[in-house]
Amino acid sequence: MRVIIPEQLWIANAIQVRDLRTVLSSGTTAIIDLAIEEKPVIFPRDIVSLRFPLLDGGGNDLALLKMVIDTLANFIQAKRPTTVACSAAMSRSPGLVAAALAQVEGKSLEETTLRVAETGPCDLSPGLLSDLVKLVPHRPAGNVKPNLVILRSLDLDRLCRFYQMLGLVWVRERHGKGPEHFSTTVEDFVLELYPARSAEPIDATTNVGFRLDDVVATVEQLRLAGIRIVREPESMPWGLQAIVQDPDSRKVILTQPV
Known part of the structure; x- marks a missing residue:
């Protein structure tokens, strides 16, 4: 499992998220599962488990993508220990985590994607990235904000x-x-x-x-x-x-x- 925010946010692949002992020992209290092609994982009843079946590419419902971003952003703001999982942990999980971080921190998607990529392998699908760009407001570098x-x-x-x-x-x-x-x-x-x-x-x-x-x-x-x-x-x-x-x-x- 890759640490994105220490003791608060992790990314996992399909094998890692099924290792319940490791997932729970990390302190995770919420799971967001994004892999449409993987069978759902059954977690203990006291774990918040949400499944958003996403394609690894374009063609996802933008409203569903926005729901994932908003949900994860709320978990991040509430500092709820959360693990985000998909098949390989290289496209959907990093992309949605980067989008949520951009929303919470008011940063550009490019900046947060590069930050997530520093934690491990990333290979974002061009189609998925294109959809995320539509949902995350473009923010210029620095604290520039038009006002007139x-x-x-x-x-x-x-x-x-x-x-x-x-x-x-x-x-x-x-x-x-x-x-x-x-x-x-x-x-x-x-x-x-x-x-x-x-x-x-x-x-x-x-x-x-x-x-x-x-x-x-x-x-x-x-x-x-x-x-x-x-x-x-x-x-x-x-x-x-x-x-x-x-x-x-x-x-x-x-x-x-x-």
């Missing part, structure tokens, strides 16, 4: 009304001798609308995106207001998504997460 976007328009009031239909609440501001503009803050992210000078071309190639609770209702509201719908709501692996166009011809991506 500024959009410019020749018709600021019209642009403001458009974004109000998405649920944003605007405040008029002016900093020193600068121009009057609109500002809204969602958590710690700031979006500002500034007036454009006539000599400034409006960059319609800029795209912005928002997460919403009800994409379908929002799109219908925008349609009634005469807003161009670039793409109707469509199911994607990450949720329901539509694309509309703001008054300055920017594409606005609306997503209702899974």
Whole structure:
């Protein structure tokens, strides 16, 4: 058994996880079994035993993968001694452990995967890794977090009304001798609308995106207001998504997460 977090988290293959004496002597109190091709192991009744039958490759249900990541992340946060097992302990177990660590520690999947790989052999299936990338938010190296976007328009009031239909609440501001503009803050992210000078071309190639609770209702509201719908709501692996166009011809991506 490979130690990932001392006295708290281990990875085991199909043979190791069936050696109950060794598993229990490690202090394990929870087992997460990921191997669809292996027969389930019967553990003592006081051991938490969860089985998530996963393919070693692409084609897994993303909701099931997310459930494994969330469950393991909760065990890690609760410091419950846990062993994660699959057939060879080289693909599914390391991949899901890395994804859970990335979620708990706020690190990139690449960083946690390399850390897990340092503990022993790893050969992650490209298909499985591709699915995990969809579920683990990309995090830039270091403590970098975007917090401001500024959009410019020749018709600021019209642009403001458009974004109000998405649920944003605007405040008029002016900093020193600068121009009057609109500002809204969602958590710690700031979006500002500034007036454009006539000599400034409006960059319609800029795209912005928002997460919403009800994409379908929002799109219908925008349609009634005469807003161009670039793409109707469509199911994607990450949720329901539509694309509309703001008054300055920017594409606005609306997503209702899974």
